Amino acid sequence: MFRNQYDTDVTTWSPTGRLFQVEYAMEAVKQGSAAIGLRSRSHVVLASVNKAQSELSSHQRKIFKVDDHIGVAIAGLTADGRVLSRYMRSESINHSFTYESPLPVGRLVVRLADKAQVCTQRSWKRPYGVGLLVGGLDESGAHLYYNCPSGNYFEYQAFAIGSRSQAAKTYLERRFESFNESSREDLIKDAILAIRETLQGETLKSSLCTVSVLGVDEPFHFLDQESIQKVIDTFEKVPEEEEDGGEAEAEAAAAPAEQGGAGDQDVAPMEM
């Protein structure tokens, strides 16, 4: 994308009918580190790559609990993500208080999308620079949605956002047809394998990723490091040596190049 004379304002259309500021906001999402979501009929798993500013600091939190039955993973400007998570928590708890019943995920996602749309139509605002993977459970089953800075939202069986997410998406594309019937354990394993795809050769350790699960009779919670390590150990018996993972292994080496921005050196400090 190149600079042009229509990209200064979010309220300026380009002659080809594009709002460049909104598209630039979506670029910011691609700069953040990867976040992945997948769902089965009864469970949703959200996973993310832990990235720290420097060796001295702790890693940024990318997955937030919105309610017992809804969780969100973000990629892009973490501050925007934090503010939107607070909004989601507030909506969810207000609904619970008035109706004593969990907020249906679809309705939360629409409110979020409407909030994002407002920012694309005011000259004194800017679009939120964060993409949200909202996973939740309601009466009609388990759902996974992706909310864009543009104000659009889509429902997915599985999706990945952030830098090098294309590798994960390729992996998920191959496997998504079986997800609906997957067991909880298989779903978690697939999520961790998808995370591994985004690491592009780096050894997968439990300290590098955060995994969260929610499902029927299982409120949203994070998996602890040991559980994640146990799953990793099932397919990576020895580092650098791949044994069990199945078809995923052979094609991991041929994973396509990273998507989006210029790479790690150019990541702005405020993005994770």
Add this chain to the structure above:
Amino acid sequence: SYGSTLRYKNIERMKAIGKHSLLGASGEISDFQEILRYLDELVLNDNMWDDGNSLGPKEVHNYLTRVMYNRRNKFNPLWNTLVLGGVKNGESYLGMVSMIGVSFEDNHVATGFGNHLARPILRDEWHADLSFEDGVKLLEKCMRVLLYRDRSAINKLQIAKITEEGVTCEDEPIPLFDHFDDTRKAAKSAACRNRAIGEAWDDYDSIFYNAWLKVSIEPTWFVDPDVV
């Protein structure tokens, strides 16, 4: 007085809410109509989402609790006691909200004098496996007790049934029991004046029997010396 249906004999005090619930009210009818307007808007907005989710009886009950309690806090209550029942996903629900926002769920609820006269009967005779017909008979029994003690009610009852399929059998008000063409004549007739006065006041003697003190507190009867 309480519960006066003296003047408007066909007022319906029960309305279906959404697909799954039924609301009955006692108290100020105009406030009940206001509540129905709130609920209309609620159900409309819920339907506009058009997303497969729908408001069940629990949600409506809690919404009403919030409304009633908030009004009471502003010293401007909606002068009603509401009974909300419904069935959703196979689970049945029955709850009550009072005008000050007191709200709870139970297997049987009543408003006003029903709490004092009908609920003791229900406590004894309700059980989880009641069939619909037995339930109606039990309700009619309770309503009869209430009717005897209300000088300004008429003998018409409205019964509604809620199942998974929705609200059905929401009858036109039905007459409760015996109908006399000329009530004054019936009261003065020989059959009535010469009736035998039995031991029991009615079937519900237990209501007047204080088990702890072992004292029977029956109402006094007028004994007509001409008859005895």
